[in-house]
Amino acid sequence: MIELVSAERCIQCDICVAACPDNVFDAVKDGVPVIARQDDCQTCFLCELFCPVDALYVSPLIDAIEGRSEADLAASGLLGSFRREMGWKNAKPYGTGADLSYRMFESGAIVP
Amino acid sequence: MAQAVPIETAPADVIVVGGGPAGCWAAWNARASGASVILIDKGYVGTSGAMAAGNNTTIDTARGTKERDFTVNQRINRGLGLVRRPLLESVLDRARINLDLLAQWGYAFPVDDDGRPYRGMLRGPDCLRFMRQRLIKAGVRVIDHCPAEELLLTQDGAVAGVCARYRNGRGLLEVRSAAVVLATGGCAFLSGAIGTNNLTGDGYLMAAEAGTTLASMEFSGQYGIAPSFSGVTKGIVYFWATFSEADGHEIVLPGDRQSVAKYLMKGPVFAILDKVSPRLQEGFRKGQPNIFVPFDRAGIDPFRERFQITLRHEGTVRGTGGIVIDERAATSVPGLFAAGDAVAREGMSGATSGGGGPNASWALATGSWAGEDAAAYARHVGAHQVSRPVRPSRVRPVEDGNSRKAEIKQVIEHIKSETLPLDRGFFRSEDSLNRNAMQLDALWKDETWRRPGDAYDAARIREAEALIATARWVTASALLRRESRGVHRRTDAPASDPALTTRIVSGGLDKPWATYDLMRDQAVRAAS
Numbered sequence: 001m002i003e004l005v006s007a008e009r010c011i012q013c014d015i016c017v018a019a020c021p022d023n024v025f026d027a028v029k030d031g032v033p034v035i036a037r038q039d040d041c042q043t044c045f046l047c048e049l050f051c052p053v054d055a056l057y058v059s060p061l062i063d064a065i066e067g068r069s070e071a072d073l074a075a076s077g078l079l080g081s082f083r084r085e086m087g088w089k090n091a092k093p094y095g096t097g098a099d100l101s102y103r104m105f106e107s108g109a110i111v112p
Numbered sequence: 113m114a115q116a117v118p119i120e121t122a123p124a125d126v127i128v129v130g131g132g133p134a135g136c137w138a139a140w141n142a143r144a145s146g147a148s149v150i151l152i153d154k155g156y157v158g159t160s161g162a163m164a165a166g167n168n169t170t171i172d173t174a175r176g177t178k179e180r181d182f183t184v185n186q187r188i189n190r191g192l193g194l195v196r197r198p199l200l201e202s203v204l205d206r207a208r209i210n211l212d213l214l215a216q217w218g219y220a221f222p223v224d225d226d227g228r229p230y231r232g233m234l235r236g237p238d239c240l241r242f243m244r245q246r247l248i249k250a251g252v253r254v255i256d257h258c259p260a261e262e263l264l265l266t267q268d269g270a271v272a273g274v275c276a277r278y279r280n281g282r283g284l285l286e287v288r289s290a291a292v293v294l295a296t297g298g299c300a301f302l303s304g305a306i307g308t309n310n311l312t313g314d315g316y317l318m319a320a321e322a323g324t325t326l327a328s329m330e331f332s333g334q335y336g337i338a339p340s341f342s343g344v345t346k347g348i349v350y351f352w353a354t355f356s357e358a359d360g361h362e363i364v365l366p367g368d369r370q371s372v373a374k375y376l377m378k379g380p381v382f383a384i385l386d387k388v389s390p391r392l393q394e395g396f397r398k399g400q401p402n403i404f405v406p407f408d409r410a411g412i413d414p415f416r417e418r419f420q421i422t423l424r425h426e427g428t429v430r431g432t433g434g435i436v437i438d439e440r441a442a443t444s445v446p447g448l449f450a451a452g453d454a455v456a457r458e459g460m461s462g463a464t465s466g467g468g469g470p471n472a473s474w475a476l477a478t479g480s481w482a483g484e485d486a487a488a489y490a491r492h493v494g495a496h497q498v499s500r501p502v503r504p505s506r507v508r509p510v511e512d513g514n515s516r517k518a519e520i521k522q523v524i525e526h527i528k529s530e531t532l533p534l535d536r537g538f539f540r541s542e543d544s545l546n547r548n549a550m551q552l553d554a555l556w557k558d559e560t561w562r563r564p565g566d567a568y569d570a571a572r573i574r575e576a577e578a579l580i581a582t583a584r585w586v587t588a589s590a591l592l593r594r595e596s597r598g599v600h601r602r603t604d605a606p607a608s609d610p611a612l613t614t615r616i617v618s619g620g621l622d623k624p625w626a627t628y629d630l631m632r633d634q635a636v637r638a639a640s
């Protein structure tokens with residue numbers, strides 16, 4: 001579930017408010033978006049892809065709260081880790097061509 | 113408080129409901145055929161739906177080649193008697209034309225070690241973002257965060273628009289159109305499987321209210337393996353896994369890895385991805401980060417450590433049930449078309465899951481056909497469309513100002529308890545199904561929870577209604593099919609009965625019904 005909107009990092013662009021498929025955030029006038037409906041989060045990590053400054057953290061736990069501190073998350077390199085691995089930057093994909101999934105089919109054991 | 117008057121917006125020739133791959137390709141093809149198009153989604157076009165949250169393996173083979181024949185024969189075998197070769201071939205042909213278009217538009221397909229573009233994998237968020245830009249540039253009007261709740265009908269029952277509800281509190285939106293395409297995806301009963309939260313069967317309910325039927329709803333006992341803490345049901349990695357019970361005792365699963373269900377009913381089950389070569393580990397990590405980011409964050413190395421797993425219901429998202437269409441994408445209701453997971457696709461996938469290739473190809477092909485045919489229908493209706501009087505297809509609820517979020521949540525939890533547990537959705541029997549039918553019937557007839565306090569409640573109530581209706585068609589169809597076949601497993605009839613190699617159609621709202629589609633059997637036989 002979504003657990004963090006970092007007030008320190010957030011530039012208030014509201015992209016996450018628009019891009020979240022489950023309408024989890026509410027925009028705040030002159031402020032950082034709030035997690036208004038945490039229960040509705042589907043743990044898809046996609047808001048992290050769109051955030052230009054790695055201000056969001058989605059915990060992998062779907063029905064429990066992890067409660068890790070922002071300092072801990074930043075220190076362990078987890079803020080933005082999904083975005084980096086996907087090759088997104090400034091809400092745009094740059095990693096599409098680097099997808100090596102085709103190796104799954106190399107042995108011929110699985111054919112789509 | 114009285115029901116707010118809906119906002120009306122300029123009409124369009126074609127409204128596409130749902131912006132996953134099927135809806136995006138429907139919108140593109142309707143627009144390319146000259147229609148004005150609105151694409152409306154419950155979430156955000158680009159992140160919502162089953163494809164957005166994952167990668168879609170697709171089938172990229174040319175007719176008549178060895179590769180095509182292999183895939184087609186494999187599908188026919190796995191489909192257990194329900195796959196129709198001509199349909200399968202034409203779906204794969206059409207899907208390939210779309211892949212050609214993507215290439216022509218400059219989509220960044222990966223390149224394999226031999227330097228050839230690899231088009232058999234569409235990365236969900238990347239590909240849908242690409243489509244979104246393409247559609248907006250082509251003049252499609254995209255409306256996000258606005259779930260469609262009902263279809264508007266003409267006096268003689270043709271579909272003439274939709275009524276939707278903005279999620280941001282701006283109220284209802286009515287849009288008139290000559291044709292509507294339903295591309296609302298499947299229904300996973302809010303199991304928590306990644307990407308499925310918005311897939312609550314809304315399209316089935318809207319279509320049934322307008323008068324269409326459904327088919328193959330019993331082929332919905334599809335579950336995906338996920339780590340027990342996570343919703344990531346990307347099952348392909350488990351091909352390279354070893355499974356074990358709590359004491360470390362290895363579980364051997366010949367064939368279908370979903371048969372882990374038997375062990376899960378007895379106790380905890382663990383997996384380790386110990387058969388993945390270092391080269392493939394890199395391939396997976398660079399291909400599908402959303403499988404590994406959860407492990408990284410949970411501090412687990414899945415290639416070296418055992419982790420507990422579970423099965424999550426995927427219903428008709430990776431099962432095969434849905435709205436009945438003709439050989440392209442028309443429903444039996446004039447002006448109503450449907451595509452993708454919203455549609456019954458036993459002719460393509462048979463009685464087993466169409467994940468891992470067939471589903472994506474199906475969404476690409478039927479989406480395209482739906483868009484083209486909806487545009488042609490709109491031309492046929494012509495300017496006359498805006499002057500047609502319309503009526504809603506249901507009684508609209510009135511909000512009274514007192515939030516009932518908790519009460520409605522309870523109803524949804526009740527529906528989940530009837531559909532998700534392994535001894536309900538995975539293994540079925542006459543007893544369990546009758547119990548299901550009774551509970552769901554009582555929920556459907558109960559009006560007390562259908563009193564929205566606010567817009568949030570109203571949207572959730574509509575989803576709950578769709579979930580119940582869907583579960584009732586599943587139950588009626590599963591009761592009728594007294595055998596086991598593919599992802600329909602009857603513990604009281606574990607074998608397949610060759611005499612039942614016929615699809616089941618279902619429908620009805622207050623009185624759900626199901627029956628074998630013998631007429632279609634005759635038509636198929638006559639055609640071949």
Ligand SMILES: Cc1cc2nc3c(=O)[nH]c(=O)nc-3n(C[C@H](O)[C@H](O)[C@H](O)COP(=O)(O)OP(=O)(O)OC[C@H]3O[C@@H](n4cnc5c(N)ncnc54)[C@H](O)[C@@H]3O)c2cc1C
Binds near residue numbers: 131307472
């Ligand atoms: C984890 C996972 C992995 C998968 N992997 C593969 C694979 O490798 N290969 C493969 O072929 N298939 C795969 N599939 C299946 C594939 O993703 C689907 O078949 C495909 O996404 C179907 O496309 P669609 O457009 O019909 O539906 P979706 O992509 O599910 O889109 C439906 C859209 O409709 C919207 N919607 C729903 N209700 C409403 C409403 N009331 N009003 C407005 N909008 C609404 C939703 O918000 C959503 O955007 C996978 C599925 C899952 C869950």
Ligand code: SF4
Binds near residue numbers: 005016
């Ligand atoms: S996308 Fe990131 S920077 Fe923009 S509002 Fe959301 S959290 Fe803040």
Ligand code: SF4
Binds near residue numbers: 002021022047048
């Ligand atoms: S993880 Fe997905 S559902 Fe949750 S807040 Fe982020 S985008 Fe929304």
